[in-house]
Amino acid sequence: MSQLQPYVDCKVSVVMTDGRLIVGTLRGLDQTTNIIVQGCQERIFSEDEPVEVVGLGLYMIRGDNIAVIGLVDEKADAALDLDSLRGEPLSPLKA
Template sequence: MSEIISVITNDGRNIVGVLKGFDQATNIILDESHERVFSTKEGVQQHVLGLYIIRGDNIGVIGELDEVLDASLDFSKLRAHPLKPVVH
């Protein structure tokens, strides 16, 4: 496994990294990961996390990232509202 994935958590975080493993409860292990923090005032900030484990019950959405498209984006010019947490 070496796919780059994007994970949106139930608390509204967007974490991108290399999928290293998962289990039957959808707990996942990401390597070389970083969190993308969106803002309406400044560009997207990327906080390095490194090796990161996300519990399956905290995952809202998982998707494979298109590396070519992702590399072509200028995150310093992107503006967006942060995601709100999931309310049950």
């Protein structure tokens, strides 16, 4: 079984190969690491502007578009002041 199975019903952060960051609750996955994330949002970083948060709702992500998946510490995430954070956007992965 997948090593991601314990993450089901937990809040996760997904870095995609195109550099996007998606945060939401992992609801399911299959043998090729395609995942379903519920209540998700994309966090868009900029060096000059606050973090832009775009609600996506229920989202399916193909396994070959995933670079990294990690658990989110919900207390630490809730304490983040996204209006004061700045950061350079991630670059897409290169093959």
